[in-house]
Structure formats: C-alpha cells, structure tokens
Amino acid sequence: MELVDITPEDSVVPVYLEVLSDEEQTQRDIEMAQIQADQESREQEIIAKEEAKDRGIAILQSLGLDEEAAKAIAGI
Amino acid sequence: MATIFPGSASVGQIYNGYTFDGTAWNINGIDLTENYLEESSASTTYQTKLTAGSGLSLNGSTLGVNPGAMLNTIVDGTSGNSYGLVGTSTYLDVKDTNGYNKEIELDIAAVESQLVTDGFLKNSSASGTYLTQTSASTTYLPLSAASANQIIYKNSSNVATGSSGLNYDGVSLKVNGNLESVYSNGDEGGEIFLKKAATNTTLSDGVTLDIHQNRLRIFETTGNNRGAYIDMASLPNGVNTNLVPGINQVIPTSVSVGSGSGTVAAGGTITFSGATSISINGCFSATYDNYRIVIDSYAASVDGTNPYFRVRSSGSDISLTNYYHAGRRMISWGGASSDMLSAGVNYFPGVEANNDTNTYRNYVLEVQNPFKSTNVTMLFNTSTQVGGTYYGTGIYAGMYRANTSIDGISLINSTATTGTIRVYGYNNGGA
Numbered sequence: 001m002e003l004v005d006i007t008p009e010d011s012v013v014p015v016y017l018e019v020l021s022d023e024e025q026t027q028r029d030i031e032m033a034q035i036q037a038d039q040e041s042r043e044q045e046i047i048a049k050e051e052a053k054d055r056g057i058a059i060l061q062s063l064g065l066d067e068e069a070a071k072a073i074a075g076i
Numbered sequence: 077m078a079t080i081f082p083g084s085a086s087v088g089q090i091y092n093g094y095t096f097d098g099t100a101w102n103i104n105g106i107d108l109t110e111n112y113l114e115e116s117s118a119s120t121t122y123q124t125k126l127t128a129g130s131g132l133s134l135n136g137s138t139l140g141v142n143p144g145a146m147l148n149t150i151v152d153g154t155s156g157n158s159y160g161l162v163g164t165s166t167y168l169d170v171k172d173t174n175g176y177n178k179e180i181e182l183d184i185a186a187v188e189s190q191l192v193t194d195g196f197l198k199n200s201s202a203s204g205t206y207l208t209q210t211s212a213s214t215t216y217l218p219l220s221a222a223s224a225n226q227i228i229y230k231n232s233s234n235v236a237t238g239s240s241g242l243n244y245d246g247v248s249l250k251v252n253g254n255l256e257s258v259y260s261n262g263d264e265g266g267e268i269f270l271k272k273a274a275t276n277t278t279l280s281d282g283v284t285l286d287i288h289q290n291r292l293r294i295f296e297t298t299g300n301n302r303g304a305y306i307d308m309a310s311l312p313n314g315v316n317t318n319l320v321p322g323i324n325q326v327i328p329t330s331v332s333v334g335s336g337s338g339t340v341a342a343g344g345t346i347t348f349s350g351a352t353s354i355s356i357n358g359c360f361s362a363t364y365d366n367y368r369i370v371i372d373s374y375a376a377s378v379d380g381t382n383p384y385f386r387v388r389s390s391g392s393d394i395s396l397t398n399y400y401h402a403g404r405r406m407i408s409w410g411g412a413s414s415d416m417l418s419a420g421v422n423y424f425p426g427v428e429a430n431n432d433t434n435t436y437r438n439y440v441l442e443v444q445n446p447f448k449s450t451n452v453t454m455l456f457n458t459s460t461q462v463g464g465t466y467y468g469t470g471i472y473a474g475m476y477r478a479n480t481s482i483d484g485i486s487l488i489n490s491t492a493t494t495g496t497i498r499v500y501g502y503n504n505g506g507a
Binding site: 017 | 330331333338339341353355381414415416418421422425
C-alpha cells in the first residue's frame with residue numbers, strides 16, 4: 001500500500017490516499033466478499049434455525065398441542 | 077589692627093598693600109568703587125592676591141569667599157542678558173545684571189532644613205557644610221537604585237531599591253513572581269480587568285475576572301454582564317477537578333481514505349467525500365480511557381455489501397481473527413430480524429446493507445479501553461441505514477480480544493460514501 005499525501009489546506013492533520021496495488025486490491029475484494037459471505041451465512045444459519053423452530057411448533061400444534069405447550073417443547 | 081596711613085600721599089603711592097588714588101586708599105587688587113567687590117583690572121598699581129584674613133582669596137581667575145568672614149557674597153555676571161548670584165544674610169538671589177531684578181530667590185536655610193528632613197545627609201568639612209543624597213532617603217528615590225526597565229521602590233528595610241522581579245519597558249509589565257490583587261471589602265475580593273478586542277467583538281467594554289463571595293467570576297464588565305462563575309466552595313478538596321467538559325472531541329494524528337478525499341477541521345471533525353474506506357489514526361491515546369464515535373454518511377447508491385470496522389495499531393488495520401461480537405439486525409427486507417453471533421472473526425459488523433439509492437448510514441460506536449494494551453477493547457455499535465427503498469438497524473456488541481494497544485479504527489465500505497466522523501473522549505474528571 002502506498003500513502004499519497006492529499007492533505008487539503010484547511011486540514012489540521014495529514015490526510016492520505018491509500019493506493020493499493022492490483023494484488024492488494026484483489027485481496028481486499030476477496031476479503032470483503034468473504035466477510036460478506038460469512039455474515040450472510042451466519043444470518044442464514046440463524047434464520048434457518050428460526051424457521052426450523054417455527055416449523056416444529058406448527059407440527060406440534062397440528063398434533064393437538066396448544067401454542068404454549070408446543071413452544072415449550074421447541075425450547076422457546 | 078587698623079592700618080594707619082600717611083598724612084599725605086601722592087596719587088599711585090603704595091603703602092602696606094594699599095594704593096592712594098588721589099582720594100582714598102584702596103586695597104590692592106580689589107575695586108571698591110561700587111557697592112560690590114570686583115577684581116581690578118590688571119594694573120601695576122594692584123596686586124592679584126590679597127592677604128589672608130580679608131575673607132577673599134584671588135588665585136588666578138578664581139575668587140574664593142570665606143563665608144565665616146563675609147555676610148554677603150556677590151558674584152556679578154557681565155552686563156546685558158546675564159545673571160549674577162546675590163547673597164543676603166538669608167536668601168540666595170539670582171538676579172539679572174540689568175537693574176538687579178530678582179528672578180529666583182532661595183531661602184538657603186529653609187531649603188537645607190527641608191532637605192535634611194527629607195533624608196539628605198548633612199556633612200561638614202573644612203570648606204563648610206554640604207548636603208548629600210543617600211539611598212536611605214525616605215522621601216527621594218535615587219535613580220541609581222534601579223537598572224534599566226526596573227521600578228524603584230522601597231523594600232522591606234525602607235531602602236530605595238530596583239525591582240529585579242518587576243520590569244516595565246514602557247509598554248509591557250512583566251512579573252517574575254506572583255501578581256496579587258489583595259483587595260478585600262465586603263463581598264468583593266481581588267479583581268482583574270481585561271480590555272475587549274478592537275474588532276470582531278460584541279463585548280461592551282471588556283471582561284472582569286474577580287472574586288465575589290465564594291465565586292470566581294468571569295464576566296462582561298459592563299452592558300449585560302454576560303459571564304459565568306465557579307463556586308469554589310462546591311469543589312472538592314485538593315486541586316484535582318478537571319473543568320474541561322465531560323466529553324471532548326479528539327483530533328486524530330492523521331486520516332487516510334481508500335478513495336476520494338478527506339479533511340480534518342480544527343475541532344477534530346473528519347469530513348470525507350467519495351471514500352470507500354476511512355481510517356483514523358491516533359484517535360485513541362492515554363488521554364482518555366473510553367470513547368464515542370459518531371458517523372454520519374450518505375451515498376447516492378449503495379450495493380448490498382455490509383460495511384465493517386477494524387481496529388488499528390500504528391497506522392495499520394488489525395485483521396487478525398480476534399474479533400468477537402453478538403447482535404441483532406432489524407431490517408425491512410427478506411429475513412426481517414435476526415440475531416448474529418460471531419467468534420474469532422477478523423471484523424466488527426457495521427450496518428446491514430442492501431442495494432439501494434439515497435442511502436444514509438449512521439453509526440454510534442462506544443469503544444472502551446482501546447489504548448491500554450493490558451485490556452481487551454470493547455466495542456458497541458448502534459447503526460441505522462435508511463435508503464430510498466429499504467431501512468434497517470443493527471445493535472452489536474463485541475470485543476477485540478487481545479492485549480494490543482489500539483490507537484485507531486477503520487470503516488470499510490464497498491461503496492464510496494460521503495460524511496463526517498467525530499471521535500469523543502470521555503473525561504474522567506480527575507477521578
């Protein structure tokens with residue numbers, strides 16, 4: 001990474017522009033994609049768990065349990 | 077013993093230091109034709125030196141007077157616009173020689189008496205008495221007592237002295253010591269007045285700093301008396317209370333952007349434009365233990381990539397997998413609300429993102445103990461995204477779990493955004 005001084009006249013401290021090499025930029029893009037995927041997978045994982053739980057409650061209710069009993073069994 | 081002159085004499089006849097002028101016998105060297113004494117012109121009939129005992133001594137061009145032998149002493153100037161000294165039994169007169177009009181008259185005895193009273197020292201010698209000024213004078217201050225730019229004053233021994241610790245050059249007064257206003261009357265104590273500026277001011281006259289009862293006051297001296305005070309009696313013992321406000325904006329040491337531009341104002345506000353990332357260096361230090369970071373940003377168009385944070389040390393992001401966080405996201409698009417738990421990742425979540433236009437992203441981060449390398453860095457983030465179509469918010473708590481001194485933070489976007497960042501330090505107030 002190269003730091004290019006782009007400090008404007010009215011700035012009281014230095015301001016730099018981070019210039020990434022092609023390789024560094026590629027690495028940054030990959031990293032961001034990985035983070036995005038990681039976040040989404042964790043979100044989906046949690047969403048999937050929630051949805052599974054909801055389906056389980058629905059099944060228990062269809063078997064005659066009331067909502068409160070069904071949630072208790074599902075662990076809510 | 078009187079001189080007995082011959083019964084008859086001829087003009088110019090000399091007898092026992094006298095010369096006969098045809099009418100009277102004259103003392104050689106002295107002309108007594110007027111009512112004052114003057115040296116005779118050079119003449120073979122006159123001597124230039126008088127005998128002792130006459131009270132007069134003429135040695136060359138100097139005429140000496142023995143005040144013990146003379147009641148009056150006259151020194152005459154030349155005629156015209158000159159002046160002479162004329163002495164009487166009491167006064168010394170300065171008179172012009174034309175008509176003897178008295179110009180200045182000194183009562184010599186009275187002047188001497190007053191000068192002695194004022195501290196002049198009366199001395200005696202074979203020539204008579206004379207006065208000298210000493211540093212012990214209680215009335216007059218000798219200029220020699222002080223050096224340049226010093227003030228002459230009477231010290232604790234009542235002696236005239238120069239002020240080595242107080243200098244005045246005609247413009248500025250400089251004190252090498254304490255400046256004290258010891259005024260104390262009723263509810264009023266010491267006071268200092270500061271004149272207002274000449275331009276760009278709305279003050280009526282100036283500002284006064286004073287003591288009133290228990291209060292240290294700073295106020296506009298006239299007009300509406302705008303001002304403030306500190307109740308000293310309400311402060312704890314010991315000078316340990318920092319009056320600086322509880323939260324103070326921090327000025328970083330530098331800022332870097334991934335694209336676009338940035339600037340830092342005098343108060344510390346960071347403004348960025350078109351930046352895909354903003355890195356703040358030196359915003360965490362030993363000055364404060366805990367910090368708040370407020371971020372306002374806008375982008376005309378954003379993609380669905382979630383922005384994230386990383387802590388920094390010595391000018392570089394820390395991308396080690398030491399970040400832990402938990403939180404909940406509440407969004408208006410698919411999936412609605414959900415929890416998020418992450419351990420051992422290399423980022424701290426920013427805001428939940430979606431493709432949108434005219435999108436505002438605001439963050440409030442609380443950062444605890446970043447700079448102390450012996451503690452973990454706690455992070456709390458409340459974020460909001462509102463766009464042309466979608467909106468959502470997220471609340472995340474976490475830590476960077478490592479004994480590393482953190483001195484900065486980065487916000488990484490995939491979309492260029494514009495906005496401001498302000499970093500505040502929490503003032504412990506001396507506790």
